[in-house]
Each structure stands twice: as C-alpha cells, then as structure tokens.
Amino acid sequence: xxxxxxxxxxxxxPDPRSGPSEQKTGREPGRRRGHLxxxxxxYGYAFIAPAVIGFVVFxxxxxxxVFVFSVQDYNSLSGRSDFVGMENYERLLAxxxxxxxxxxxxxxxxxxxxxxxxxxxxxAVLVNQRIRAIAIFRAAFFVPVVISLVAWSxxxxxxxxxxxxxxxxLAMIGIDGxxxxxxxxxxxxxxxxxxVLKGVGVSMILFLAALQExxxxxxxxxxxxxxxxxxxxxxxxxPLITPTVMMVAILATINSLKAFAQVFLLTEGGPGLSxxxxxxxxxxxxxxxxxxxxxxxxxxxxxxIVLLLTLLQWWSRRRWVFNES
Amino acid sequence: xxxxxTTAAVVAPVDARGRRRARRARxxxxxxxxxxxxxxMYVLLTLVALPxxxxxxxMFSTGLKTYGDVFENPPVLWPEDPKWGNYxxxxxxxxFLQQFLNSIYIASITTIGVLAVASLAGYAFAxxxxxxxxxxxxxxxxxxxxxxxxxxxxxxxxVSAFGWIDSHLSLIVPAVFGVPAVLGVFLxxxxxxxxxxxxxxxxxxxxLGRFGLxxxxxxxxxxxPLAALAILTFLNSWNDFLEPLVFLRTQELWTVPIAxxxxxxxxxxxxxxxxxxxxxxxxxxxxxAVFFVAQRQFVQGIAGTGIK
Numbered sequence: 001x002x003x004x005x006x007x008x009x010x011x012x013x014p015d016p017r018s019g020p021s022e023q024k025t026g027r028e029p030g031r032r033r034g035h036l037x038x039x040x041x042x043y044g045y046a047f048i049a050p051a052v053i054g055f056v057v058f059x060x061x062x063x064x065x066v067f068v069f070s071v072q073d074y075n076s077l078s079g080r081s082d083f084v085g086m087e088n089y090e091r092l093l094a095x096x097x098x099x100x101x102x103x104x105x106x107x108x109x110x111x112x113x114x115x116x117x118x119x120x121x122x123x124a125v126l127v128n129q130r131i132r133a134i135a136i137f138r139a140a141f142f143v144p145v146v147i148s149l150v151a152w153s154x155x156x157x158x159x160x161x162x163x164x165x166x167x168x169x170l171a172m173i174g175i176d177g178x179x180x181x182x183x184x185x186x187x188x189x190x191x192x193x194x195x196v197l198k199g200v201g202v203s204m205i206l207f208l209a210a211l212q213e214x215x216x217x218x219x220x221x222x223x224x225x226x227x228x229x230x231x232x233x234x235x236x237x238x239p240l241i242t243p244t245v246m247m248v249a250i251l252a253t254i255n256s257l258k259a260f261a262q263v264f265l266l267t268e269g270g271p272g273l274s275x276x277x278x279x280x281x282x283x284x285x286x287x288x289x290x291x292x293x294x295x296x297x298x299x300x301x302x303x304x305i306v307l308l309l310t311l312l313q314w315w316s317r318r319r320w321v322f323n324e325s
Numbered sequence: 326x327x328x329x330x331t332t333a334a335v336v337a338p339v340d341a342r343g344r345r346r347a348r349r350a351r352x353x354x355x356x357x358x359x360x361x362x363x364x365x366m367y368v369l370l371t372l373v374a375l376p377x378x379x380x381x382x383x384m385f386s387t388g389l390k391t392y393g394d395v396f397e398n399p400p401v402l403w404p405e406d407p408k409w410g411n412y413x414x415x416x417x418x419x420x421f422l423q424q425f426l427n428s429i430y431i432a433s434i435t436t437i438g439v440l441a442v443a444s445l446a447g448y449a450f451a452x453x454x455x456x457x458x459x460x461x462x463x464x465x466x467x468x469x470x471x472x473x474x475x476x477x478x479x480x481x482x483x484v485s486a487f488g489w490i491d492s493h494l495s496l497i498v499p500a501v502f503g504v505p506a507v508l509g510v511f512l513x514x515x516x517x518x519x520x521x522x523x524x525x526x527x528x529x530x531x532x533l534g535r536f537g538l539x540x541x542x543x544x545x546x547x548x549x550p551l552a553a554l555a556i557l558t559f560l561n562s563w564n565d566f567l568e569p570l571v572f573l574r575t576q577e578l579w580t581v582p583i584a585x586x587x588x589x590x591x592x593x594x595x596x597x598x599x600x601x602x603x604x605x606x607x608x609x610x611x612x613x614a615v616f617f618v619a620q621r622q623f624v625q626g627i628a629g630t631g632i633k
Contacts, residue, residue, distance in 0.1 A: 040453055043535035047449035050442045051465060051510055054502020058480065059468045065479025126370060131363060139620060140374040143381060146616045146623060148564035150582040151605045155384040158598055161396060165383060168400035197376055205624055258472030261566040265586055279474040286478050287571055296478050303475045310470055 063303065069296035088297040097273060098281075098298065105278045105305075108192060109256040115196045116252035117245060120203025127204065128211050138208070145201040153265040156194045157181070160266070184274040187267050191275050194262050199255055203248045210244035211237065242321045246313065253309055257302065278302050381609065388412060388603030395598045408599070415588070415604040420577050424584040425608075431496050431580060432562035438501030439509045439558045440551055446506075447513025448539050452525070462514070468507045473567055481571060495572035496565065496580070505561055509554050512626070516550040517543060549622075556619060557626030560612065581608045 070088055072081040092098050127138045144152055159165040160180040167177035180190040214237050222232045260279040263269060269276035269284065276284070278298065286295035387395055389407040415421035449455075450462050480499065481490075489495040500506070520543060528542045544551075569580045579587070585608060588601035616623050 037454070040535055041455035044449045044453035044455035044458070047453065047539070048446040048461065050502060051446035051506050052461065054442065054499075054506055055465055055468060057483065058499045058503035059471065059476065059507075061483065062476035062479035063471065065482065066475060069478060123373070126373065129366070131366065137370045137374055139617070140378050142624065143378050143613070143616075145627060146560065146612055147381070147609045148566075148582055148612070150564070150566055150585050151384070151609050152380070154585060154596075154601060154605050155380045155387075157596070158387055158395065158602060159380065159383060163396040163398055165400045168398045172399060201377070202627055205627070254470055254472065258474060260474060261582075264566075264570075279472060282474045283477070283567070283571075286481075292478060299475045299478060302472060306470055306472060306475070 066296050066299045066303065069293055070300045072293050072296075074292035084293065088293045092294065092297050092301075097276075100273045101276050101278055101281045101298075102301075104188065104274070104276055105257070107188060108195075108259065108277050109253065111192045112195055112256040112259075113249060113252045115192070116200055116203045117248055119196065119200050120248055121207050123200065123204040124207030124211055128208055138205075141204050142201040144198045149198060149261045150265065152198050153194060153262045156190075157266050160190055181267055182271055184271045187271060187275045191259075191262055191266060194266065195256070195259055198262075199252070203252065206244050206248055206251075207241065210241040214240050246317055246321050250310070250313055253313070254306070257306055257309075278305075381613070384602050384609065385606045387599060388606045390599050392597065392599050395602075411599050411603040412607065414600045415584075415607070418600075419584070419587075420579075421584060421604060423577050424579045424581055427493065427578060428563055428581040431493055432559045435497050435500045435505070435562040436555050436558045438497065439506050440555060442501060442506045443509025443554060444513050444544060444547065444551065445539070446510045447515075448517050448543055450510065450514045451517035452520070452538075452543070453535070462510075465507050465510060468504050469511070471504075473504075477567060477571060484572060490572060491574045491578060492572075493578065496562070496568055499568070500558075500562060500565075505558055509558065512550055512554050512557075513547065516547055520546065549625075552619070553622045553626035556615070556622050560623075560626075563612065 069081075071083060071085055073084045073087070074081045123141055127134055127141070161167075162179040162182070166180065170177040178186045180186050218236055218240075219232055222236045227235065258279055259277060260283060263275055263277060263280040264283070267275040269280050278301070282295050282298045282302065285291045285298060289295075386401075386403055388411050389409065390401060390404045390411075391406075391408060394401050394404055446465075450458060484490060484495045484499070487494070487498075489498070524542055524546075525538050528538045533541060564582065565580070566582045569583050573579055573583065576584075576587075585601065585605050588597050588604060589595060590597060
C-alpha cells in the first residue's frame with residue numbers, strides 16, 4: 001500500500017508545481033508525477049464506471065423510485081400516476097392485513113436468525129473433527145445451498161403434503177403428523193424449517209473457517225489450567241469467533257427478509273394469511289393485485305426495516321464483537 | 326481425542342504414556358472406546374445429514390414413480406417399476422429443452438459480463454488511488470443489503486422503459502451491472518488487495534500502463550478468485566426466481582426455475598408431481614455435478630463473500 005501511494009501521489013496533496021523550491025530542484029519530475037497521478041486516477045474512474053453506473057441505474061434509482069411510487073397512485077388502465085401524498089401509508093398502517101404481515105415477518109426472522117447461529121455453529125463443531133470422511137459430511141450439509149431454492153421448495157412441497165413422505169415416515173414411529181402446509185398452526189413452522197435447512201450450510205462453513213483459525217495454543221493453555229471442554233468453548237472459542245457470529249447474523253437477517261420463493265411455491269401466503277411475509281406481500285400486491293402504490297409503500301417499510309436492523313447490528317458490534325487490534 | 330493426547334504428550338510425555346497404558350488396561354483393548362465413539366459419531370452425523378441430502382434422493386425417486394405412487398402410504402422408497410419415461414416427458418410435452426438452453430446461455434453471458442465488470446472495478450478499488458475511493462466502495466457494497474423485493478417494482482418500470490419486458494436482456498443487463506456485479510467487485514477487491522506491489526512496479530519498469538498492469542499482470546494471477554466468482558455468479562443466475570417470474574411472459578423464453586413450477590394440471594392447477602420432480606432432478610444434476618468436481622471454488626465463492 002505504501003509503495004502504491006508513493007508511485008501515485010495523493011490527489012489531495014498540494015500541487016508540487018506551485019512550490020518555488022520544487023521548480024528549482026525538480027520541475028520536470030514533479031510535473032510528470034502530478035500528471036501521472038491524474039492519469040492514474042482517471043483510469044481508476046474508468047475502471048469502476050461500469051459498476052458505478054450499473055449501481056445508479058439498477059439499485060439507487062429503483063430505491064429512490066420506490067419512495068416516489070409510494071406517494072402515488074398508479075392506474076394501470078390509463079398508465080397515469082397521480083400524487084396522493086401519504087394516503088398509501090395511512091391505508092397500509094390502518095389495514096389489519098399489513099399488521100399480520102409484519103408480525104409474520106418478525107416471527108419468521110426471529111426463528112430463522114437464531115436457528116442459523118445455533119445450528120450453524122453446532123454443525124461446524126460436528127464437522128470440525130479430524131476423522132475420516134468428514135469432508136463427505138461437510139459437502140452433505142452444503143448440498144441444499146447449491147441447489148436452487150425452487151428445486152428445494154418443490155421437493156419439500158411433495159414431502160410435506162398430508163400424504164407425502166414425511167407423514168408416512170412419522171406414522172411408522174407412531175406419530176400422526178399434521179397437514180404441514182395447509183394447517184395454519186404448522187404452515188409457518190414448515191416454511192421456517194425449509195428456509196433454515198436450505199441456508200444453514202453457509203453459516204456452517206463460515207463458523208468452520210472461524211473455528212479453524214482459533215489458535216490451538218490458547219485452547220491448550222486453557223485445558224492445562226483445568227478448564228472443562230464446555231468452559232473452553234464458552235470462554236475461549238466463542239469470544240474469538242464473535243466477528244463470524246456477527247457476519248452470520250447479518251447474512252441470516254438479510255436472507256430472512258428477502259425470502260419469497262418458498263412462500264410463493266409452498267403456501268402462497270396461506271392458509272389465510274398465516275405465512276404471508278413482507279417479501280411475498282410486496283410481490284402479491286404489485287404483480288397480482290396491481291396495487292403498485294400500495295406495494296411500493298410496503299417496499300419502503302421493508303427498506304426501512306433493513307436499514308434499521310443493519311444500523312442496529314453495526315452499532316451493537318462495538319459492544320460484543322471481539323476485535324483483534 | 327488425538328489432540329488431547331498430543332497436548333498431554335507435549336506437556337508431560339511420560340505421564341501421557343502411563344495414562345494411555347492405564348486406560349488400555351481398564352477397557353481391555355487398544356482404543357476400543359475410541360472406536361465405539363467414532364461409530365457413534367458417524368451415526369450421529371448421518372442422522373443429522375439426512376434432512377439435507379435425502380430430499381435430493383426423494384426428488385430423483387419421485388420422478389420415477391407413477392402419479393398414483395407419489396403419495397402411497399407407506400412411502401415408496403424405490404418404485405417397483407421405475408418409469409424412466411417420466412424424465413422425457415418435460416421435453417416432449419413442452420419447451421423444456423429450450424428453457425434449459427435459455428438458462429444456460431443467460432447464466433453464461435451474465436457470468437462473463439460480471440467477471441469483466443467486477444475484475445475491473447475490484448482492481449481499481451484495490452490498487453488505484455483516486456478521490457472518493459473508499460466512499461464509493463462502501464456505497465456500492467450497500468447494494469448487497471437490499472432485498473430484491475424493495476427494488477423490483479421500479480426495476481420493472483426501468484426494464485419496460487428499455488423495452489426489455491419478455492426479453493432476456495431484462496435478466497442479463499441488470500445482473501451484469503447490478504447486485505451480482507457488486508458481489509464480484511467485493512470478492513475481486515479482496516484478492517487484488519493482497520497482491521504484492523513489487524509485481525506492478527516491475528511491470529511499470531517494463532513500460533506497462535495502468536491497463537497493461539491490470540490485464541497483463543494482475544488478472545493472470547487472479548484465476549482462482551475468478552473461478553470462484555464465475556461459479557457463484559453462474560449459480561445465482563441459474564437459480565434466480567423473482568426476476569424471471571416478473572419479467573418474462575412467453576413460455577419459450579422462460580428459465581428453468583419458472584418452468585419447474587409450471588408442470589401443473591391445466592384444469593385443476595395441481596402439480597403433476599412425478600413429472601415435476603423428474604424435471605427438478607434434471608435441473609439439479611448439472612449443479613451438483615459441478616459442485617462435487619469444483620467443491621473448493623464453490624465454497625470459496627459462497628463463503629468468500631462472508632469471510633473478511
């Protein structure tokens with residue numbers, strides 16, 4: 001890095017040509033270096049231009065757009081948009097449906113995020129053993145990650161039918177399973193289950209990488225001091241892997257908030273509204289009910305929730321995440 | 326177990342040997358307890374792994390059943406008379422081959438585009454000094470936090486303004502320059518940051534310009550992260566669901582995930598389960614095949630976005 005700085009001169013530094021001493025001792029090199037730094041910076045801007053322009057058009061503009069649409073009423077027949085002020089917000093906040101959707105989203109995330117942390121860590125500990133063929137098991141837990149969410153949801157749709165595989169096997173051990181996807185008591189549980197199985201492999205791999213970076217000497221030192229395995233885990237390993245705990249929590253939060261396909265494929269938000277979460281609700285309102293303004297307002301809420309949670313997690317980071325420096 | 330022994334051996338070798346001898350005497354055989362423990366561990370691992378891998382088998386075997394056998398009780402693990410023909414039905418009854426090819430070419434073009442956009446920008450963010458570099462990078466990264474449902478409605482308008490509704494451009498262009506590219510920028514920057522500066526200085530001496538340094542020196546060294554990024558991008562494009570669902574209309578233009586959920590009875594709307602599972606299996610096989618061949622790149626690509 002230091003060498004790089006040397007060859008490229010900080011653009012914020014005063015122009016070397018302006019100094020009289022510079023002019024005497026090395027005017028030509030000074031000018032050349034300033035020139036080079038500018039040319040280099042121009043290359044920098046050119047190199048990032050495609051990504052930055054793409055970001056503006058396909059990310060920033062849509063985010064701004066969703067705020068604009070949320071104060072409009074779009075008529076799909078005339079194709080006209082009328083300004084309606086906060087009307088969509090009032091309608092949305094007054095509707096029982098949206099309250100239920102928010103509650104469902106909270107329940108969904110409240111189970112998916114801790115499940116990713118706990119199960120991910122347990123799996124990582126399980127596959128962090130030096131035993132033969134452990135790589136096969138690591139790969140096994142990763143299989144749902146690589147196959148598509150659609151394929152994963154569809155096969156679980158088959159297995160979770162009333163007379164699908166799962167209840168058949170449960171009957172063999174004397175359990176009378178519910179109609180998983182059609183029972184309002186169980187539909188959300190099923191969606192959460194399918195989501196966690198699909199993604200927990202990533203959490204496992206992240207935790208595994210973190211566990212393998214914990215210095216062996218520290219664990220040994222604690223053991224010699226008489227710490228039991230559980231104490232070693234709690235007091236030595238866990239504090240050291242808090243950055244990964246943070247990472248997994250953020251990833252699981254984002255993934256739980258953008259869940260859509262599994263709801264669309266397994267329950268379509270039902271039965272009733274029992275599995276309608278925000279991501280699905282936005283799609284349904286925008287592309288099935290054609291309530292563009294209303295759906296955009298819900299999308300604004302989703303955006304604000306993501307923003308809030310991200311800020312909260314970054315703020316809380318200082319309080320509990322171990323920092324090496 | 327082995328780690329505990331080595332620890333003890335380092336600290337007090339004599340004591341460790343003595344303890345081991347004592348244990349052997351107690352259990353009446355060498356490592357019998359360890360072996361039993363190992364078997365128990367494998368049983369446990371297998372049980373835990375079951376819900377992760379068994380569905381893939383169930384996908385495959387359901388694809389071989391008759392429609393009536395799908396919900397047979399007790400469940401049929403392997404049909405007596407496997408209907409291999411089910412695996413041909415998607416191709417004969419609809420444009421599944423066309424949809425498969427659509428997915429392959431969309432994912433391929435998207436991948437090539439993302440590699441180009443991401444390696445250029447990732448390189449610049451790591452190795453070139455320019456004003457606003459770190460701010461721009463953080464702003465770009467924020468794209469990774471936004472759920473696609475937030476932006477899908479305005480994106481639909483933008484895509485229709487370009488005239489791309491019901492065209493594959495609606496899937497390719499926003500991916501090449503949008504969120505998947507940002508993911509790539511992040512991955513490539515991580516790699517280029519670690520590149521020794523001496524290499525570029527040598528290139529400078531040889532008279533290479535900035536683009537030469539990037540294309541002739543940095544990029545050839547980046548094969549590993551490029552491979553990981555390629556696999557990740559291809560996989561994400563192959564698996565995309567929301568965007569093709571919203572942007573594509575014509576059946577012949579659909580991608581595989583949209584096609585899979587369309588194997589339904591035209592009158593009742595219920596899925597034709599066995600054919601659907603056959604098609605789903607076909608869609609999963611190439612991905613799993615590549616996964617088992619290039620496991621390391623897969624894991625690096627997917628986990629690399631999380632590891633700092």
